Amino acid sequence: MLKPEAQDLAAIASGLAHDLNNLLLVLQGCLDLLRLSGGNDNVLLENMQKGITEGTNLCRRLGEVCRQHSSRTVLSSVDREMSVLDINQMVRCVVDLAIIKARNGIEIDLELEPDSWPVFGHELEIKRLLLNLIENAYDAIYSGFGVIRVSTENICRPYGRQVCLSVRDTGIGMEPPVVKKIFTPGFTTKSDAAGHGLGLPVVKSIAEKHKAYIEVDSAPGQGTEVRVCFPAFEEHQAINS
Ligand SMILES: Nc1ncnc2c1ncn2[C@@H]1O[C@H](COP(=O)(O)OP(=O)(O)O)[C@@H](O)[C@H]1O
Ligand SMILES: [Mg+2]
Numbered sequence: 001m002l003k004p005e006a007q008d009l010a011a012i013a014s015g016l017a018h019d020l021n022n023l024l025l026v027l028q029g030c031l032d033l034l035r036l037s038g039g040n041d042n043v044l045l046e047n048m049q050k051g052i053t054e055g056t057n058l059c060r061r062l063g064e065v066c067r068q069h070s071s072r073t074v075l076s077s078v079d080r081e082m083s084v085l086d087i088n089q090m091v092r093c094v095v096d097l098a099i100i101k102a103r104n105g106i107e108i109d110l111e112l113e114p115d116s117w118p119v120f121g122h123e124l125e126i127k128r129l130l131l132n133l134i135e136n137a138y139d140a141i142y143s144g145f146g147v148i149r150v151s152t153e154n155i156c157r158p159y160g161r162q163v164c165l166s167v168r169d170t171g172i173g174m175e176p177p178v179v180k181k182i183f184t185p186g187f188t189t190k191s192d193a194a195g196h197g198l199g200l201p202v203v204k205s206i207a208e209k210h211k212a213y214i215e216v217d218s219a220p221g222q223g224t225e226v227r228v229c230f231p232a233f234e235e236h237q238a239i240n241s
Contacts, residue, residue, distance in 0.1 A: 084233055085119050085126065087152050087163055088112045094130045095150055098138075105144045108134070111151035117232035119163050121210045126165075129206045132199040133167040133226050139190065140171025140224060154232070161232035168225040174218040182216070203228070 095108055119126075130150070137148040149168045154161065174182070181187045183204045188195030207214050207228050218224035 082121055083123065085121055085123055086116070087119055087126070087165060087230070088116050090123060090127050091130065091150055091152060091165070094127050094134070098131065098134045105146070106138060106141055107147045109147055109149045111149060113152045113154050113163075115154075116152050117154050117161060117163050119210070119230040120233050121230065122206075125206045125209070129203045129228065130165065130167070132203050133228075136199060136226075137167050137169035137171060137224070139194065140169050140173070142172055146170040146223075155229070160235040162229040162235075163232050164227050164229040166225055166227040168223065170223045173220045173222045173224055175220055179216055179218055 091110065091112065095110060099108055134148060134150070141148075147170050149166075151166045151168070153164045153166070155164055156162075178189065182200045184197070185201040186197040188197035203226075204214065210230055212228050212230040215227040215229070216224070217227075
């Protein structure tokens with residue numbers, strides 16, 4: 001069984017492999033047609049060149065991101081201890097991973113609190129939580145065109161200081177009865193292959209472990225925002241003392 005972070009990387013790699021495979025199928029089709037047409041069709045040649053360039057770019061991006069993050073994050077998976085974390089740094093790392101499998105037409109925007117307060121937690125688990133939220137946001141944008149905004153914000157509440165991590169999408173949104181069920185293990189509205197109904201239960205359990213709470217704001221056709229609010233580091237110490 002792979003470690004969680006390696007599973008995330010494996011899921012991304014598998015998405016990329018799927019995209020590359022589709023490109024290769026297109027190239028194969030063009031090549032077959034080219035052979036049949038005697039090899040003088042410039043449009044087909046151009047399409048093949050585009051496919052090859054896109055495939056090469058995908059591989060380059062995967063290589064860059066792996067070099068930047070995977071050795072650091074996979075190595076740190078040995079370290080399961082809680083530590084003081086910079087949430088913005090984690091967001092940048094996860095978004096870099098998510099962007100390489102971004103489908104055309106879906107944009108990921110960052111809106112980060114310039115001096116976000118530190119939080120105390122498991123780095124890999126918080127990254128896993130965020131990756132699950134981004135995956136759901138992607139899936140919700142059925143049209144293939146939309147924006148996912150990942151933001152962080154320092155908030156002073158009457159009961160303490162919070163660092164809120166939010167993922168907002170312009171996807172299909174949810175009816176209130178669906179929102180009620182989303183944290184139930186096994187609940188999914190996706191086809192068998194696409195959904196297992198385990199993403200948000202994992203998000204919930206990670207949030208609970210960090211004494212964070214989750215807010216969901218969604219309406220059909222209006223998109224969805226999921227906010228996970230962590231106690232700032234000093235607040236976390238106060239809760240546990
Ligand atoms: N951003 C979102 N937009 C719309 N629906 C969502 C979103 N996130 C979660 N959901 C709903 O919650 C369900 C459960 O999500 P999750 O636990 O991640 O399982 P899965 O993604 O495998 O279906 C999804 O099937 C979907 O109906
Ligand atoms: Mg999911």
